Amino acid sequence: MWSECLAHPRHLLDDVFHLLPPNPPQYREVIAEYSKEIYVLMKRLLSLISQGLGLEQNCLETKLGKTPTFRAQGNYYPPCPDPELTLGLNVHTDISALTIVRQSEGVTGLQVLQNGNWVPVEPIPDAFVINIGDQIQVLSNGRFRSVHHRAVTNRTRKRVSLATFYGPSKDTIIGPIRDLIDEQHPPLLRFVSLDLGEKRQRKVKIRFHHCGSFEGNPKSTYLDGKVQVVEYYDIEELCYWDLLLMVHQLKHGLNNVKCLYFLEPGKSLEDGLKLLFDDNSVLEFSNCLKSVDEISIYVDHIGDENDKFTNIPLPKALFESIDESSNKHGKEITMDDIEDDLDMHDMNFSSDEGNDELVSAREQVTKYVKDLVRLNIDDVDGSFSSQTRGTKDHSVEPSRTHHMTDDEHDSDYIDSDDPGSYITTNDDLDADDARRVQSRRLSYNPSISNQGFFVGQIFRDASQFRTALNDHSLEKRFSYKYKKNDASRVRAYCAANGCQWEILASIHGNDNSFWIKTYISEHSCLPIIHNKRVTSNVIASKFKDEISRMPYMKATHIRALVRQKLGVMVNISKVRRAKLQVIKSIQEKYIEEFKILREYCDELCETNPGQDDTDNWKWFLELLMNDLDIVDGTGLTIISDMQKNDYGPRILAKLEKSRVLASKWEVDWNGGIYHEVFYVNTVDNIRESYTVCLRNSTCTCQGWDISGVPCPHAFSAVIYEGGDPKDYLDDCYRRDNYLKAYKHMLHPVKGPMFWPKNNTELIVPPIRKKKLGRPQKERMREELEGPKKSKLFRVGRIMKCSICRLEGGKT
Numbered sequence: 001m002w003s004e005c006l007a008h009p010r011h012l013l014d015d016v017f018h019l020l021p022p023n024p025p026q027y028r029e030v031i032a033e034y035s036k037e038i039y040v041l042m043k044r045l046l047s048l049i050s051q052g053l054g055l056e057q058n059c060l061e062t063k064l065g066k067t068p069t070f071r072a073q074g075n076y077y078p079p080c081p082d083p084e085l086t087l088g089l090n091v092h093t094d095i096s097a098l099t100i101v102r103q104s105e106g107v108t109g110l111q112v113l114q115n116g117n118w119v120p121v122e123p124i125p126d127a128f129v130i131n132i133g134d135q136i137q138v139l140s141n142g143r144f145r146s147v148h149h150r151a152v153t154n155r156t157r158k159r160v161s162l163a164t165f166y167g168p169s170k171d172t173i174i175g176p177i178r179d180l181i182d183e184q185h186p187p188l189l190r191f192v193s194l195d196l197g198e199k200r201q202r203k204v205k206i207r208f209h210h211c212g213s214f215e216g217n218p219k220s221t222y223l224d225g226k227v228q229v230v231e232y233y234d235i236e237e238l239c240y241w242d243l244l245l246m247v248h249q250l251k252h253g254l255n256n257v258k259c260l261y262f263l264e265p266g267k268s269l270e271d272g273l274k275l276l277f278d279d280n281s282v283l284e285f286s287n288c289l290k291s292v293d294e295i296s297i298y299v300d301h302i303g304d305e306n307d308k309f310t311n312i313p314l315p316k317a318l319f320e321s322i323d324e325s326s327n328k329h330g331k332e333i334t335m336d337d338i339e340d341d342l343d344m345h346d347m348n349f350s351s352d353e354g355n356d357e358l359v360s361a362r363e364q365v366t367k368y369v370k371d372l373v374r375l376n377i378d379d380v381d382g383s384f385s386s387q388t389r390g391t392k393d394h395s396v397e398p399s400r401t402h403h404m405t406d407d408e409h410d411s412d413y414i415d416s417d418d419p420g421s422y423i424t425t426n427d428d429l430d431a432d433d434a435r436r437v438q439s440r441r442l443s444y445n446p447s448i449s450n451q452g453f454f455v456g457q458i459f460r461d462a463s464q465f466r467t468a469l470n471d472h473s474l475e476k477r478f479s480y481k482y483k484k485n486d487a488s489r490v491r492a493y494c495a496a497n498g499c500q501w502e503i504l505a506s507i508h509g510n511d512n513s514f515w516i517k518t519y520i521s522e523h524s525c526l527p528i529i530h531n532k533r534v535t536s537n538v539i540a541s542k543f544k545d546e547i548s549r550m551p552y553m554k555a556t557h558i559r560a561l562v563r564q565k566l567g568v569m570v571n572i573s574k575v576r577r578a579k580l581q582v583i584k585s586i587q588e589k590y591i592e593e594f595k596i597l598r599e600y601c602d603e604l605c606e607t608n609p610g611q612d613d614t615d616n617w618k619w620f621l622e623l624l625m626n627d628l629d630i631v632d633g634t635g636l637t638i639i640s641d642m643q644k645n646d647y648g649p650r651i652l653a654k655l656e657k658s659r660v661l662a663s664k665w666e667v668d669w670n671g672g673i674y675h676e677v678f679y680v681n682t683v684d685n686i687r688e689s690y691t692v693c694l695r696n697s698t699c700t701c702q703g704w705d706i707s708g709v710p711c712p713h714a715f716s717a718v719i720y721e722g723g724d725p726k727d728y729l730d731d732c733y734r735r736d737n738y739l740k741a742y743k744h745m746l747h748p749v750k751g752p753m754f755w756p757k758n759n760t761e762l763i764v765p766p767i768r769k770k771k772l773g774r775p776q777k778e779r780m781r782e783e784l785e786g787p788k789k790s791k792l793f794r795v796g797r798i799m800k801c802s803i804c805r806l807e808g809g810k811t
Ligand SMILES: O=C(O)CCC(=O)C(=O)O
Pocket: 073, 075, 089, 094, 101, 103, 109, 110, 149, 150, 151, 160, 161, 163
């Protein structure tokens, strides 16, 4: 579209005033003042429209909700060299309830659709254009229609318009107003909410009662407490951890917190207090918030040292265990943290002195990570995670990883973020509720990358764990060694001196499954750039797709890919071995696939019977022979009614191309079935020649053999013989054959397991001929060109001995 726009959503609210652009001077003030006035006008218009519809004067305003969406949008349409080719704004209706447009004077651009015609809306000085938007169309049950409009451009003049939109609150349900529905006016539109399922946007208030103490048994009052209200949007996603974080931010934090309770709405303390101690209880809590917008949580503090629960962990304990194991002490990772990490790496560059490549590689990685972090902190953990090793594994998913008790292990949970599927044991949970539950027992899923490890993670068996460990070490760029490595236990540690990273997984229960039992996730070493674990096998498996797609890719390219993706340097022979391995496996696959061609063919015939026309022809010819009293048919020719010109246009165009190119070729008949087709270049005195065999439809250029369309040489030979080149087109191009080929429906074929076994002659893939000697890399030089100058001549330069510095070369 030929326009630019600048929009301010909700600019009316004072708290966003400071977010408006400070320039041009007074812009903020003017736009804020303008918006306030327009808001008043909007309300007035809504009131007038309400009255016009025979409704209470505040009806529409009320229906649109308490916090209407209000948005100002400046449209700028620069002069357009060819207004015929584009529009300033495409045809649309406004999704708002009302739009007020102020147009710049002197240029017409806005057009409205009226009875199928585009009618220009001329700007009138000091007048606004009012558009009815979709919401009023719905509310008025179609009495008012939202207007279709567009903006056209002007060849020489620029145009500016300022549109202000008034829309419903996000949480409002919009539908035809009841008073406007009757027998003559059935509801024209469904009830819809702008919220469109974004339940999470609903704001709820959590009233925290803290610093007080419960009295009574059962608890009936909360004495000397303080109240702090927290507004929360993501109620569907709320988990126990979030609540702990909120409590952590209250005055005394989590220090002496024994436990949390919530009060069931509508109940008293005596009978409505419910313990909040895990995600399931939080689920119950947030279910209550479906019907109310506000709920109370009571913080129960520890009175004396003995006053502790024995059966549930203290919130503080959970919080600390998470804190300790997360490298940034439970804090969100910030750009500064990452920069610090990176700078620390920069400092260590001194050890790389003299290794320019390594230094530049490290610098590149550093820069890359910094850029990445700026864009999206999450990505850092992906391809260049080594710099921030361990940062994400723990800090964002603490509730999953660190406070799983044994009881929890016995129940399965669903986590919305996890693509793997987990079964909920609570059958009452509907899908939505299940989505929210945060804790989970996690089976390792090999198809998810960057999963990280955590205590309690389950692997199918030891071998899956070892593979995961290897992948993890490649991702995080460290090398590891085994302390124990057998069928029941695998203990590995970081190979770098002094680094404490360690993991232990062992067999659990009766099956072969492996569970992580101990995990120290922090590294104190630097990411490595040479990793022995990146073997040719690893390269082959990680880059199989790339190599299969581009088998001619050079080893150096693959090496660059390895460096880019795995961040390690490998030597070229390793890469060559990997490449060979992949190519060999592709060839083996070929052999296997060719082997089953016969079986595939049999299966095709079985699932698609009667599609071979031989039988039909046989039947027809037998009848014919009987009718004509022919004994064996010798000496008879059957002429079919094949239409010569019955070829598709694409094939005829190819033939035409051959005709054009055929003109330069001359033909000699050698007396047999061959024609020699030649061309003499008199300038260079070169004779180029091909042999065409019309009977076998071949030419030594191989073009005819491959395509079935006579090549220019064949074309010349046909003309020489007085024939029609069309007669030499392959039969497969004939329209009737084409139609025959697609006449039948192709029935689906069963899987290879069900194909009939066929042990007759094996079909083998075509042998790829390798040319003798080294592949020629250089162009053949013309006689007069002389030899190639391979070295720069140092003519005129006086050579000096490198030892004694005397002129005249080595002395
Ligand atoms: O530029 C105009 O006059 C039309 C603006 C408009 O329709 C819009 O912003 O939705």
